Amino acid sequence: MNEQTAYPAFSKxxxxxxxxxxxxxxxxxxPVLRAAKPTIYEQVSLMIIPFFLIATPFGLAxxxxxxxxxxxxxxxxxxxxxxxxxxxVDLGVLSALTFLMKAYFNVDSKGAVxxxxxxxxxxxxxxxxxxxxxxxxSFFWNKYWTFNQDGEKKTEFFQFFLVSIVGFLINVFxxxxxxxxxxxxxxxxxxxxxxxxxxxxxxxxxxWNFMGYKFIVFKK
Numbered sequence: 001m002n003e004q005t006a007y008p009a010f011s012k013x014x015x016x017x018x019x020x021x022x023x024x025x026x027x028x029x030x031p032v033l034r035a036a037k038p039t040i041y042e043q044v045s046l047m048i049i050p051f052f053l054i055a056t057p058f059g060l061a062x063x064x065x066x067x068x069x070x071x072x073x074x075x076x077x078x079x080x081x082x083x084x085x086x087x088x089v090d091l092g093v094l095s096a097l098t099f100l101m102k103a104y105f106n107v108d109s110k111g112a113v114x115x116x117x118x119x120x121x122x123x124x125x126x127x128x129x130x131x132x133x134x135x136x137x138s139f140f141w142n143k144y145w146t147f148n149q150d151g152e153k154k155t156e157f158f159q160f161f162l163v164s165i166v167g168f169l170i171n172v173f174x175x176x177x178x179x180x181x182x183x184x185x186x187x188x189x190x191x192x193x194x195x196x197x198x199x200x201x202x203x204x205x206x207x208w209n210f211m212g213y214k215f216i217v218f219k220k
Contacts, residue, residue, distance in 0.1 A: 007071065008148075010064045014078075015057060017145050021081050022056030023049065028088035031095060056081060078146040079210055082138060090134035097126040135164050147218035156217060163212035167205045175201030 026049035033048070034041040063077025139160050143149050178197035188196065 007068055008074075010061065013145070014060065014064070017078075017141075018057035018060045018081070019053060021085050021141075022052040022054070025056060025081075025085055025088060026050075026052035028085075028092045032088065032091050035095065075146060075214070076210065079142070079213075082141040082146055083206060083209075085141065086134050086138040089137045090130050093130035093133050094126055097129060098123070131168075135161055138164070142213055143218060147213060149218045149220075159217045160213065163209060163217055167209040167212065170208050171201040171205030173201070174204045 029048055029052070030041070030045060034045075060077055060081065064074050067074025067077070139157055142160075143156070175197040178200050179194050182197075184190070184193040184196075
């Protein structure tokens with residue numbers, strides 16, 4: 001007689017993770033929104049953190065209920081929350097480094113602007129640092145929450161980082177392929193089609209990451 005694995009309960013750990021991730025997502029989205037859309041930021045800034053504090057646990061609860069019929073949905077829900085948080089950590093660290101280093105390198109001790117240096121000079125370095133920090137953050141959230149792994153493996157983080165890099169390359173390749181070799185539809189211009197390509201790359205990259213984390217890195 002085959003034994004079925006009991007469906008896990010919506011635990012206190014899940015509720016705390018939902019609230020904490022909602023708080024972090026709301027907080028980290030503020031500087032991103034302020035930089036991208038200052039006018040919208042002024043209108044909604046006071047509502048962003050409360051919204052994510054409520055919406056994130058609520059969305060997880062829905063994913064949990066659906067997961068009773070299709071268990072992978074519950075895991076995908078947690079993976080999605082972790083993914084959004086990871087993107088915001090990446091953007092937040094990148095923005096902070098850009099701002100701080102720009103102020104440090106472009107202004108001398110007397111406050112005069114130093115010619116010849118720009119924020120683009122060290123952009124690749126900033127992006128590399130933000131990518132590494134974001135992946136460390138993603139590793140711990142996915143390990144201890146999304147895939148609920150408590151054991152330690154020496155190669156675990158290396159495998160996680162390798163899967164993430166491959167996912168990043170897949171993301172860029174798919175986005176570039178769609179933008180360069182697929183003809184725009186519905187009268188979309190190049191800028192709009194570029195966003196479609198980026199969206200396609202993100203979806204395929206996320207599918208790869210989820211499968212890689214689930215069946216390679218955190219395989220039970």
